[in-house]
Structure formats: C-alpha cells, structure tokens
Amino acid sequence: MPPIIRMVNLTKKFGEFTAVDHLNLEVEEGEILGLLGPNGAGKTTTLLMLTTVIKPTEGTAFVGPYDVGQEPDKARTLIGMAFQEPKLLWVDSPWDILNWHAKVCGLSAEERKKKVRWVLEQVELWNDRLKSVHAFSGGMRKRVEIAKILIQRPKIAIVDEPTAQIDIVGKHRIWNMLRELRDEGSTILLATNELYEADVLSDRVAIMHKGKLLVCDEPKKLKDSIPGGDVVEIALEKDITTAALAKLKEIPRVVNVLTIKQNQLKIYLNQAEEVLPKITEFFMKERLQVKSIRMSEPSLDDVFAHYTGLTIEEAQRE
Amino acid sequence: MISLKKVWTVAERDIRMFLRYKFLLIMRAIWFVSQIALFGLVVNRMFRPDVQSAVGGNYFNYYAAGIIITMLYSTTVFIGYDIYEEADHGVIEYLLSVPVSRKELVLGRSIGGGLRSFLYVGPMMLFVLYLIGVSNVLQLFAALLSLFLFTFGVAGFSITLAVSIKSSDRFDILMGVIDALIVRLSTTLYPIAYMPSPYQGIASINPLTFAADLFRWGAGLESAALVPPMLAVLSIVVFFSMFTFFGIFLHERKLEGGGWQ
Numbered sequence: 001m002p003p004i005i006r007m008v009n010l011t012k013k014f015g016e017f018t019a020v021d022h023l024n025l026e027v028e029e030g031e032i033l034g035l036l037g038p039n040g041a042g043k044t045t046t047l048l049m050l051t052t053v054i055k056p057t058e059g060t061a062f063v064g065p066y067d068v069g070q071e072p073d074k075a076r077t078l079i080g081m082a083f084q085e086p087k088l089l090w091v092d093s094p095w096d097i098l099n100w101h102a103k104v105c106g107l108s109a110e111e112r113k114k115k116v117r118w119v120l121e122q123v124e125l126w127n128d129r130l131k132s133v134h135a136f137s138g139g140m141r142k143r144v145e146i147a148k149i150l151i152q153r154p155k156i157a158i159v160d161e162p163t164a165q166i167d168i169v170g171k172h173r174i175w176n177m178l179r180e181l182r183d184e185g186s187t188i189l190l191a192t193n194e195l196y197e198a199d200v201l202s203d204r205v206a207i208m209h210k211g212k213l214l215v216c217d218e219p220k221k222l223k224d225s226i227p228g229g230d231v232v233e234i235a236l237e238k239d240i241t242t243a244a245l246a247k248l249k250e251i252p253r254v255v256n257v258l259t260i261k262q263n264q265l266k267i268y269l270n271q272a273e274e275v276l277p278k279i280t281e282f283f284m285k286e287r288l289q290v291k292s293i294r295m296s297e298p299s300l301d302d303v304f305a306h307y308t309g310l311t312i313e314e315a316q317r318e
Numbered sequence: 319m320i321s322l323k324k325v326w327t328v329a330e331r332d333i334r335m336f337l338r339y340k341f342l343l344i345m346r347a348i349w350f351v352s353q354i355a356l357f358g359l360v361v362n363r364m365f366r367p368d369v370q371s372a373v374g375g376n377y378f379n380y381y382a383a384g385i386i387i388t389m390l391y392s393t394t395v396f397i398g399y400d401i402y403e404e405a406d407h408g409v410i411e412y413l414l415s416v417p418v419s420r421k422e423l424v425l426g427r428s429i430g431g432g433l434r435s436f437l438y439v440g441p442m443m444l445f446v447l448y449l450i451g452v453s454n455v456l457q458l459f460a461a462l463l464s465l466f467l468f469t470f471g472v473a474g475f476s477i478t479l480a481v482s483i484k485s486s487d488r489f490d491i492l493m494g495v496i497d498a499l500i501v502r503l504s505t506t507l508y509p510i511a512y513m514p515s516p517y518q519g520i521a522s523i524n525p526l527t528f529a530a531d532l533f534r535w536g537a538g539l540e541s542a543a544l545v546p547p548m549l550a551v552l553s554i555v556v557f558f559s560m561f562t563f564f565g566i567f568l569h570e571r572k573l574e575g576g577g578w579q
Contacts, residue, residue, distance in 0.1 A: 051415040053575040073419040087412035089404065091338040104327050104416050 004029040004156060004187050005050065009059030012045050019045040021211035022059065027156075032178065032188040034202030034219075036195070036300060038315040042211035043191035044084055047158050050189070051081045063156065080105070080154030084161045084191070086141035088133045094120060094144045095129040098151055105152045119147045122177065138165040146174055150181070157181055160191045175201050193312060195300045207304055209315060214307040223298045226306040228255030228268030231296045232276065236263040237289035244286045251278055258305055263291075268302065320425065324418050328426025329433060335400065336434040343438060346393060350442050353385050372509045374534075374542035382446045383537055384506035387530045389439045391501070394469045395493060397431030398476035402486035411575035420569040424477065428562055431473030436466060446537075453538040461536025464551045467558045468529040474561030481568050506530045510544055525557045 003026035010023040020042040027033045035043045048054045050061055052072035061068045063075040088097060098119060102112040120126040123143040133141055142165055149157045159178065163171040178201060182188050192198050198205050199219050206216035215222060239262035240248075248267075249257050253275045258266040269275050272295060283290050304312050337343070362378040373380035404410050413423060452458050476493075483489045501507065503517055504526035510518050521527050528550040531543040535550075543550075 048411070048575055053411050053414045055574055073417075076415065077417045079415070079417075081415050083408065083411065083415075085408055087408040089335070089407050089409055091335065096334070100327070100331055101416070104324065104418055106417070 001029055003027055004064060005189065006062040007046070007050075007059070008061065010046065010049060010056055010061050011058035012042075012049060012054065013057045018211050020049070020056075023208075023211075023213055025206055025213055025216060027187060027189055028204075029187050030182065030185065031203040032182050032190060032201055033216075034198035034205040035189065035191040035208060036193070036198040036202075036205050036304070036312075037208035038193055038312050038318075040210075041193075041208040041315075043193075043208055044160055045211075046208075047081065047160055047189065047191055050075075051079050051158060052076055078155045079158060080149040080152040080156070081158040082145045082149045082160065082162055084164070086133075086145040088141060088144060092133050093130050094125050094133065094147070097133070097144055098147055101148045102151050105154075107151075115151050119151045122150060123147045139167065139170060142166055143170070143174075146177070150177060153181065153184065154186060156189065157186045158189045158191075161193065162190065163192075163194070163197060171197070193316065195304075195312060199300050205300060207300070207307065209304070209308050215303070219300060222300065222303045226268070226298055226303055228270055229298060230269050230272035231298050231302060232267045232269065232272060232279070233260075233294045233296060234265045234267065234279075234283075235291040235293075236265070236283070237291055239263045240265065240286075240288060244288065247286075248279070248282060251275065251282060254279075256306070258309075258311065260311070266302075266305075268298075268306075320419070320421055324422045325426040325429065328418060328423055329430030332397065332400070332427055332430030333434040333437065336396070336438070339396075342396070346389070346438075347442070350385065350389055354382055354446075358382055358385070369509075369512070372511050374539045379450045379537075379539060380509070380534070380542050381507065382449055383534045383539060383542075384530050386439060386443050386446050387506045387526055387533055388501050389442060390435055390465065390469055390529070391472055391526060392497065393438055394431055394435040394472040395476040395497075396435075397427060397473045398480035398489060398493065399486075400431075401477065401480040402489060405484075406486075408575075414573070414575055420573075421566050424474070424562065424565040424569050427477055428470045428473040428565065431476065432466065432469030432471075435469050435473075450537045450539065452536075454536075457538070458536040461532045461547070464532050464554050465529060468525065468532075468554045471525065471554065471558030471561050474558065474565045478561055478564040478568060481565075481573050500524060500526055504530065505544055509542065523553075525554060528553045528557075 005027035007023050007025045010020055011018065012020040023046060035046065037043050045054065049056050050063060050068060052068050052075055056069060064078045066075040068075045095116065098116045099112055102116055107115060117126065120129050123146060125140065125143055128140070133144060146162055149159065162178070163174050166174065178188055178190070190201060202219060204216060205219050205222060207214045245257060245259065248254065253270045254267060255270065256268040260266055267279065280290065301312055308315060310318070358378050358381045361381065365377045370377055401410065404413070479492065480489055483492065503520045504524040505521055506526050510521050513521060522544065527544060531545055532547060532550045534542045535547045
C-alpha cells in the first residue's frame with residue numbers, strides 16, 4: 001500500500017532560520033506515527049505545512065494523492081487537525097465551535113446534533129457546552145480542540161501535543177480516543193515532546209531535532225538499536241571532575257556517559273553485569289562515593305540522546 | 319468548483335460572531351440616532367433654500383440617506399477587525415486548515431461581512447425610508463440588491479487590507495484615515511456641487527457616492543443622484559469584483575498562518 005503521507009525534501013525557512021530542513025518521511029495508512037522532539041524541533045511547522053496552513057519554502061508533501069502545494073483544497077479534505085494551542089475565540093462556546101466545525105466538514109443537521117452531543121460527553125464538556133470558552137482552563141480548551149477531530153473523523157488526523165496541560169486521567173482518556181480513531185481507520189500523526197506519550201501511543205516514532213529527521217522506526221526497535229543497550233544511572237555524593245569523566249568513558253564496554261548533573265550520571269554500556277563491578281571499583285579509586293545505582297531499560301530519551309548527545313530536556317533548554 | 323453550502327457556512331459564522339459584539343452594536347446605534355436626531359435636524363435648519371433645492375428639496379432626507387450608507391460602510395469594514403481578533407487567537411490558522419477552499423472562504427467572509435452589516439443597519443434603513451416616504455417599491459428593491467453587492471465589496475476591501483497589512487495597529491490607523499477620506503470625499507453627506515473641483519473628481523468615482531446615489535434613487539430622491547442608476551450599479555459590481563478577486567488572490571497566494579503582529 002502506498003504511504004498516505006509522503007514528505008519529499010520538505011523545507012520551511014523563516015528568513016534565515018530553517019525551521020524544517022529537507023524532511024523526507026512517509027506515514028503508512030492506519031498507523032499512529034509519533035513525531036517526537038523538543039520544542040523548536042520543527043514538528044508544528046511540519047504539521048502546518050501538511051494542513052496547508054503554511055507553504056513549504058522547498059520540497060513538498062503528498063497527502064493521499066494530493067500535492068499540498070498544487071492541490072491544497074483537495075489535501076485538506078483528507079485532514080483534520082487538533083492544534084497545539086486551542087484556536088478559539090473568547091465569544092465562542094464549545095457547542096458553537098463543534099457545531100460549526102461539524103457543519104464545515106459536511107455533516108448533516110441530524111448527524112451534527114447526535115455527534116456534537118456524543119463528542120461533548122466523551123470529552124466531559126456537555127455540562128459546560130453553552131459557556132464561553134473564555135472562562136475555561138487550559139485543559140478544558142484543549143479538550144475542545146481534540147473534540148474537533150473526534151467529530152470530524154478525518155482520514156488523516158493530525159494532533160499537536162494533544163495532552164499538554166491535561167491531567168493523567170485525561171491523558172489516558174485521550175490516548176484511548178486516539179487509538180479508537182486509528183482502529184476505525186484514521187491515520188494519526190501525533191506531534192509530542194512527551195517521551196512516554198510517544199512510546200505508548202505510536203506504532204512508529206520519528207525523532208526530530210533542529211528541523212531535521214534523526215531516525216524513524218518502531219519504538220522497540222529504536223530502543224534496541226542504540227549501542228549500549230543497558231542503562232545505569234548513578235548518583236554520587238560529590239561532583240565528578242572532567243578528568244574522571246574522561247577515564248570513566250574509557251572503561252571497556254562503556255559506550256557513552258551522559259552528565260545529567262555533575263553528580264548524576266547516565267551510563268550506556270553493554271553487558272552491565274560484567275562492567276558494573278569495574279565501574280564501582282573506578283569510583284572507589286577516584287574517591288567518589290556512590291549514593292545510588294539504578295539500572296533501567298533504554299527509553300526514547302536515550303535514543304534521542306544517542307543521536308544528539310542531549311536529553312530532550314537539555315535540547316529544550318537549548 | 320465553489321460549494322455554495324460551504325460559502326454560506328462561512329458567512330453564517332461571521333454573522334453569528336458579529337451579533338455577539340453587543341457593546342459595539344449598541345454604540346453604533348446610539349451614534350446613528352444622534353446623527354439623525356441632533357446633527358441632521360440642526361444642520362437642516364442652517365441651510366439656505368438654494369442648498370435645499372440642490373439636494374432634492376430637503377437636506378434632512380438627503381443626509382439621513384447618506385448616513386445609512388456611512389453606517390453600512392463602517393459596520394461592514396468591521397470584518398477586518400475580526401480578522402485581527404482571530405489572528406490573535408490563532409483562529410486564522412484554524413480557518414485555513416478546514417476543508418473549505420480559499421475562494422469559498424473569501425466569498426463566505428465577504429458575504430457574511432456584508433450581510434451582517436445589512437441585517438444590523440436594516441431597521442435603521444427602514445426608519446429612514448419611513449421618514450423619507452418611499453414612492454416606488456420596485457425601485458427600492460433594485461437599489462437594495464445593489465447595496466448588498468456594495469457591502470460585499472466593502473467587506474472584500476476590508477479583508478484584503480487586513481490580510482495585507484498584518485498589523486492591527488497599522489490597520490486601525492489606516493482604516494481611520496480611509497474612513498475620513500472615503501466618507502468626506504463622497505456625496506454621502508453633502509452634494510457634489512458644493513465641493514471644490516479637485517474633490518468633485520474623486521467623489522465622482524468613490525463607491526460610497528454610487529451607493530448613496532442608489533439608495534437615494536431607491537428611496538425616491540432621484541433629483542439628488544449624481545449618476546444614472548445603471549452606471550452606479552455597474553460601478554458597484556466592478557468594486558465588488560475587484561476586491562473579491564484581490565481577497566481570493568491574497569488568500570491563495572500569500573496568506574499563511576503565523577507572522578501576524
């Protein structure tokens with residue numbers, strides 16, 4: 001089956017700044033593809049180009065058979081988007097917003113009446129349906145935004161950070177809704193900077209940084225693919241010196257050491273059971289008392305760190 | 319292929335939004351009443367018989383008809399301010415992402431912007447028509463149809479300026495200046511015969527002059543009209559078509575989400 005979205009050298013520049021840099025990525029029909037990266041990675045700009053809200057500076061993207069540059073009107077008939085920042089006017093009520101959205105998406109009056117009610121109940125806004133969104137919390141506004149794609153049921157649903165500002169119960173509820181949407185036949189392109197969200201929800205994850213695509217694969221394969229498949233997190237009583245850090249990296253089978261804080265390290269290594277005694281011995285020699293040792297499975301953060309040398313948090317700060 | 323259903327859906331949204339700006343609507347209505355009941359009445363008493371005859375016998379009627387056109391104009395350009403309000407809240411991006419073509423969007427907004435103004439000014443228009451006393455209903459109906467087109471053109475004009483300027487402050491200042499010039503360099507408030515000749519040239523091609531002429535013609539004040547009604551209608555059709563075309567062109571070729579000041 002041909003991919004339902006195909007980005008070919010997709011590029012967007014704002015003056016001198018390149019927000020998306022020659023992106024080549026395909027999205028298969030019926031999958032949830034997580035677009036993971038820190039803020040400023042170019043995720044939202046990519047999504048806005050796919051929805052034809054902004055125009056590519058170079059390259060293009062195909063949504064279904066339609067080129068977003070040549071046939072934007074047709075491309076939009078396949079897409080529904082829930083924006084990162086809810087796009088609502090203060091005078092609107094959830095009922096008005098969803099009713100109009102359903103109407104513009106072609107639902108009949110009868111269908112609208114049923115579906116708007118159903119969706120408002122699903123996102124727990126039925127009782128607040130006639131209130132102005134001006135009085136809503138960030139989470140409530142976000143739910144109105146998500147409700148738009150639930151009502152539209154588009155062939156391709158694009159969701160930009162759908163659970164930001166939403167509590168954990170709400171997050172699970174939205175994740176389930178997105179899974180249901182996928183099971184009913186929609187393809188979902190999910191932009192997120194939350195590692196756990198990308199991991200649990202995505203069939204495949206594409207990691208972006210500084211406008212470029214670093215890697216794209218199934219979350220498990222990504223995690224398995226990084227050298228130094230074992231991760232050891234060590235907390236020290238005092239800060240480690242640069243010299244000691246360099247020596248630590250030289251220990252055989254230690255693949256990489258990430259300094260989370262000067263006294264908190266994340267060590268990527270192979271065959272942890274053999275290397276760990278050598279590491280503890282090293283710290284004793286360096287007179288660095290170990291406060292705690294924790295072994296963990298590699299996460300998508302580790303995958304990101306493998307490709308960029310930074311955790312997502314650090315990249316976000318950059 | 320343009321879907322009329324989608325055009326209407328867009329227009330309907332703009333009409334609904336407008337009716338929520340209650341403060342603005344009340345203030346504009348108060349402005350209208352004061353213009354008619356204070357300014358119009360007082361100025362009417364100040365004019366000599368020769369001025370009165372130049373405007374068809376009664377300056378008050380001439381002025382009241384002109385005020386309706388300025389009301390139509392000023393409430394229709396409000397669609398441009400809506401665009402800034404929407405840009406502030408990101409709603410522009412949302413509108414650009416929905417399954418509506420840019421042509422349908424611009425047409426819908428022009429029609430919505432014009433129609434809502436017509437609905438709002440409608441009762442005031444009826445009041446003025448009652449004061450003037452309409453003699454030919456068919457003539458009035460033809461004039462009103464043309465005025466519909468006029469408001470769609472003004473909405474297209476306001477939309478075109480808003481999406482070109484992308485700064486609410488500059489738009490606000492520009493609209494203030496345009497409002498001062500376009501109203502004063504037209505025959506909405508005074509007859510062309512009393513204007514200095516350079517002003518007469520501008521007034522004779524001003525869409526507000528054509529709209530005011532048509533309304534006066536429809537209301538039975540034919541003698542106050544500057545140009546024949548057919549010419550006025552034609553000019554309004556050109557005005558509407560030009561700004562609808564510009565609006566569509568800008569939306570299709572230039573307009574992108576983001577980048578608004």
